[in-house]
Amino acid sequence: MSDVILEMKHITKEFPGVKALDDVQLTVRKGSVHALMGENGAGKSTLMKCLFGIYHEDAGEIILDGEKLEIMNSKQALDLGISMIHQELHPIRFRPVMENIWLGRFPMRGIAVDKKTMYQKTKELFKEVDLDVNPEIDAGKLSASTLQLVEIAKAVSYNSKIIIMDEPTSSLTENETQHLFKIIRQLQDKGCAIIYISHKMEEILKISDEVTIMRDGKYVGTWDAKDLTTDLIIKRMVGRDMTNRFPEKHYTPQDIPILKVTDYTSTNPKSFRHVNFELKKGEILGIGGLVGAQRTELVEAIFGLRSIESGTVEMNGKPIKIKSPPDAIEAKIALLTEERRATGIFGILSVLDNTVIANQRAYAKGGVLKENERWKAAKKSNEELKTKTPSMMELIENLSGGNQQKVLLARWLLTNPEILILDEPTRGIDVGAKYEIYTIMHKLAEEGKAIIMISSEMPELLGMSDRIMVMAEGRVTGTLDAIDADSVSVMNYATHFVEKAEDEIDESEVVK
Amino acid sequence: MSAAVIAERVIPRKNFGRTLMIIGGVITALAVILWFALPPSIFYDLALYVGIVGVGLLAYGANQAFSKKSSDQVVEFTKKTTSGFIMNNAIIIALLMMVVVIMIIQPRFMQLNVLLDILTMSSTKMIVALGICFTLLIAGTDLSAGRMVGLAAVISTSMLQTAGYANRFFPDIPALPIILPILLAVVACAIFGVLNGFLVARFGMHPFIATLAVQVIVYGATSLYFDMPPNKSQPIGGIRPDFVALGQTKILQIGGFSGISILVPIALVVTVIIWFVLNKTVFGKNVYAIGGNREAAVVSGVNVFKTIMCIFILASVLYGLAGVLEAARTAGATNNYGNGYELDAIAACVVGGVSLNGGVGKVSGIVTGVLIFTVIQYGLQFIAVSPMWQQVIKGAIIAVAVAIDLMKYRKK
Incomplete structure (x- = not known):
């Protein structure tokens, strides 16, 4: 097969106590999008880190373009035409975007960095990937999703033969994801191969040509994407049938309000304002909304991590004051944060x-x-x-x-909390573990505990919540009973203020 | 059996422990024989050192054989585990090798008195290092340590001079109960500890800057106090014998045995207390948590402000104690006492495996680190290495030790 660009064979990697990779293989064709799937801990990221020179495999071989290689570090990997977009981004916050992109290979004039050329090159690059960001703005000022797109542009700038994307859409909105797919198609046309890691089935089935599935550090198999369905992938990932993505409900919320939040307003004028809601015993209240809807900020304020300008919290009918996490824990509130x-x-x-x-x-x-x-x-x-x-x-x-x-x-x-606040409880978690966490949540609700769940995954929000509160731009725009809710109605509320919100993002991010 | 077969095998932990116990027993027996067989004029107390090694192995073997926690685990002997063992214990191995080399060059180093001297010299340094380790564990540092030692030394001695001494700091002061000046000295340090903690915890100032500022303030304050008339910056002398006894008494002087300095048991008690605090108390766990991930500690309800305050106060109390003991040991004080101790202490901690990134570090490592520096200093003097070379070697050891430590973590 002449169109194979990369072959990884018999890759084995051991960590103390864990065999992370056990005789794994991967074959990627030129110009294809190759999805790599598996539950968390299946070894996808480890395999990619071996390819990118962050880890060194204990055994096995890597063949790039017909040549057997040993990749010792990331610099070498980049020189060989392999680039990687990491799941978690680490920009240099106080340096301009363009310096972040060209770091390690600044255009030079003599011994000085040629800023003008760098600016020009960055402009051209952004134009190529249709991204409207000022190259001279500090990277720290960009939102997570914009940074993700910048990172993708950076990978493009290496003219790589292979780009590894590890959960590239985890912080992207629907529109931004579409944008990313457009870029991927462009790259494909140039003959660049993409290795795409994601947990989102719909995405995988849409964008990829081939799918390799791993389980517990072992190779399961490689299939054409058109021969696969969501159920088939899940079955092969977990090694068992998964007919239901959500466990069956065996509880009903009690009609006893446990938490009442009134007129909650942040000290930060760009954050949440005038939020009112009620939480009942044994209920799962989902909070939906787009990235930037200030959902995390709201629950962190309730937990005492952020300050408020006005508003009251009543628990079991009595007003409580929470100024710090110890107060919250004392009041029997728990917060599972978004960033693990x-x-x-x-x-x-x-x-x-x-x-x-x-x-x-x-x-x-x-x-x-x-x-x-x-x-x-x-x-x-x-x-x-x-x-x-x-x-x-x-x-x-x-x-x-x-x-x-x-x-x-x-x-x-x-x-021993009475109220559990779970902020994106299943982010970056595989299907099997997700199901287990859902089961735990149901069990807790059955015990009469009240749960607030922030989720950006529509199926999860719809499948797990008893009621859904939707936020947009720091305000509650609607509350729905789960029975009446569907993705359209939730999205309607979530985009309530979106035009204005976009204006604000423009102001803060694109100084031009 | 060939060497290769021995090199790669797996044995149950119980057998491993038993084997070690047998070897330890044999060495201990050997030590007893040597004690009577070797002429003391040539080999001095070699038998004693052999005995220490033997008993050590015996104890470790017994721990391995009878400990319940890990009884079902096996011991692997492979190239990987062996090199891992050497990496993990590189510092101790280097220390032992150095001791053996010095002993060969200069057999007089085998005397028991040498060991006792080293322990005595390490005592006050140990207390300072144990104080500073708390600040390192939260990814901070404490540059004011040395100057606080000086502050405590000057304050305590200034009130504890003999009645007949000509240049008394306070000419008219009555004979105070010894505990009072000591407490005053420690409290003075604690006040600056509060200042350190407040600057760091309240304003989020980097400990390097906060304690640098306090270091300068403490030295200024000590000098002002030291310069008060009638003393006018003269070294404080004529210290009361009951206070001097705190640093110079020797215990267990039985027969021909010269005795152990009282500083050794004091340092030992402090070490045990600090080990307990770090490993067995809520406060200790909070220290590691803040060092490991400060944001997560906040979310988990750890009172970061309180913990940081406690860290700096506890540390300064230990510096104060070290200063008092140092003054008693030397029967005097000046405002320059303790100068540079913080850097020695930080070096000892770091060589002992405390990470400057916070969250990593054990008391056993700190003890080893402090001992290494004393052994180097004492041992090199013993074989007449020039003090200038001693500095070069000391610096090299810091660099090499930390490099080895980092390699451990880098290997992923």
Whole structure:
């Protein structure tokens, strides 16, 4: 086969205690979009990091354009024509966008950086990918989704033969995703191959030519995308039939209001304003909206992480004042944050320490820890949630995303909350773990706990919520009963203010 | 069995422990024989050191054989685990090798007194290092440590001079109970600890800057105090013997044994307390949590302000204690006491595996780090290496130790 650009054979990679990759293979054809799928922890990212020179495989070979290679670092990978768009972006925040793009290969004039040429080249590049961003604006001022598109432009600028995209759409809106697909088609026409990692089935089926599926660090198989359906992919990913994406409901919300938020307004004028809502016992209240609707800011304010200008919170009919997270925990409110890595896990600490951190006082007397009780509580809590970990002493960073999320859930359940706020609880988590988390949520609702769930995934929002509150530009634009809601009605409310919102983004981002 | 077969095998942990116990037992027995067999004029206390190694192995083996926590795990002997073991313990291995080399060059190094001297010299440094490690664990630092040692030394000695001494700091002060000036000295340090903590926790100032500012303030304050009439910046002397006893007493002076400095058990107690605080208390876990991921700690309800305040106050109390002991040991003080101690302490912590990025570090590592620096200093003096070369070697050890440490984490 002459049109094969990349072959990875018998790739094996071991981490302490985990065999992340076990005899995996991948064959990518020139100019094709090759989707790489699998549950979290299946080894997709690890495989790609081996290809990009971030990790070095223990065994196996990489053949690029018919040539056997050993890729030692990212610089070499880029020189070979492989570029990668990472799942989590790390721009240099206080430097201009264009410097971020050309870093390491600045156009030079003598010993000085040629800013003019750099500006021109960046302009041309942005034009090519149809992106309207000022090259001289600081990267830190751009929104996550714009940054993602800039990152894609950067990958294009390397004239790569292969571009790896690891969950490129996780922070993109529907329109931006379409934009990305357009860019992908352009790249394809130039003969560039794309390796596309995503959990979103609809996207995969739409954009990819071939699909390789992995499971538990092993190769399952490669199929033409046109021969696949969502159900088929899920079945092969989890190794079992998955007829239902959501568990069946066995509970009904009680008619007892537990939380009442009145006229909640942020001190930040661009954030949420005049928010009113009520939460009932044993209810899952979904909060929908587009990126930038200030949903996260709202729940973080309720949890005491952000300040408010006005507004009251009543819990069980009594007004409460929450000024800091300890107040919130005291009031039996828990918050699972959106950014697992940045504000959730303590990567260098053990699963044990990570599980009990929010409830340490319960396992201590006079500040001295009772080791045995800590251990027992963490073990029990993690076993209930079926967390997969070699031991309680394992560092949490060695677990897969889904298992990390379960540890975080275990952490909050140990505080015995009455209200759980879950901000994108299944982001970047595989189908199997998602289902398990949904089951846990149902069980909690059945126990009479109240759940607020922020979700940007429409099926999840519709499938899991009892009621859906939709926000746009910091305001509640509508509340729907789940039975009456469909994606059209939710989107209608979510785009309520969108024109004005776009104007504001223009002002802040595109200074021209 | 060929060497290759031995090099690659897996044995149960219980057997591994038993084997170690047998080896340890044999070495201990050997030590007893050596004790009587070797002429002390040539080999000094070599048998004792052999005995320490033997008992150490015995204890480690027993721990491995009888500990319940890991009894079902196996011990692997492969190239990978061996190199991993060497990497993880590179510092201790280097220390032992250095000791052996010095012993060969200069057998007098085998005397028990040498060991005791090293422990004594390490004591106050250990206390400072244990204080500073808290600030390093939250990815900070504390540059004011050394100057606080000086502050405590000057304050405590200024009130504890003998009645008949000519240049008294406070000519008319009555004989105070010894605890009072000591408490005053420690409290003075704690006040600056509060200032450190407040600047860092309240304003989010980088600890490097905050403690640099406080360092300068503390030195100024100490000098002002030191310069008060009638003292006028003269070294404080004529210290009361009951205070000096705190740093110079030797315990266990039985028969021909010269005794152990009281500083050693004091440092040991402080070490145990700090180990306990870091590993067994809510506060200790919060320190690691803040160092590991400050944002996540905030979300998890850790009171970051309170914890940071406590860290700097606790650290300054330890510097104060070290300053008092230093003054007692040397029976005097000037405003320049403790100058540069913070850098020695940071170096010792870092060599002992404390990460400047926060969240990583163990008390055992800090103890090793402090001992290494004392052994180098003492040992190199012993074999008559010039002080200038000592500096070069010291610096090289910092660089190499941290490089090895980073390689551990980089290997992914």
